[in-house]
Amino acid sequence: xxxxxxxxxxxxxxxxxxxxxxxxxxxxxxxxxxxxxxxxxxxxxxxxxxxxxxxxxxxxxxxxxxxxxxxxxxxxxxxxxxxxxxxxxxxxxxxxxxxxxxxxxx
Numbered sequence: 559x560x561x562x563x564x565x566x567x568x569x570x571x572x573x574x575x576x577x578x579x580x581x582x583x584x585x586x587x588x589x590x591x592x593x594x595x596x597x598x599x600x601x602x603x604x605x606x607x608x609x610x611x612x613x614x615x616x617x618x619x620x621x622x623x624x625x626x627x628x629x630x631x632x633x634x635x636x637x638x639x640x641x642x643x644x645x646x647x648x649x650x651x652x653x654x655x656x657x658x659x660x661x662x663x664x
Contacts, residue, residue, distance in 0.1 A: 561622040575599045580617045
């Protein structure tokens with residue numbers, strides 16, 4: 559069975575919302591799915607999506623393919639999750655003119 563992670567349209571006319579689902583690629587977008595992995599609301603401002611990244615990673619390890627839109631949502635989710643962790647302080651190397659001035663002073 560070829561599994562694909564894609565959007566499933568929900569909601570009414572002009573008030574669309576989407577669920578991120580893992581489904582068999584031979585099924586229609588409105589057909590049966592294997593698992594709900596999150597949601598996406600394009601009309602909502604601010605954070606307009608939520609993904610269960612552990613389950614997305616599980617399905618990717620099983621060989622699932624992502625649609626383009628789900629791929630962009632996953633990249634956005636991973637980027638925002640990465641920014642919440644404190645960054646290690648960067649060590650700045652002295653610039654060449656400053657290092658030469660120090661050598662000349664000694």
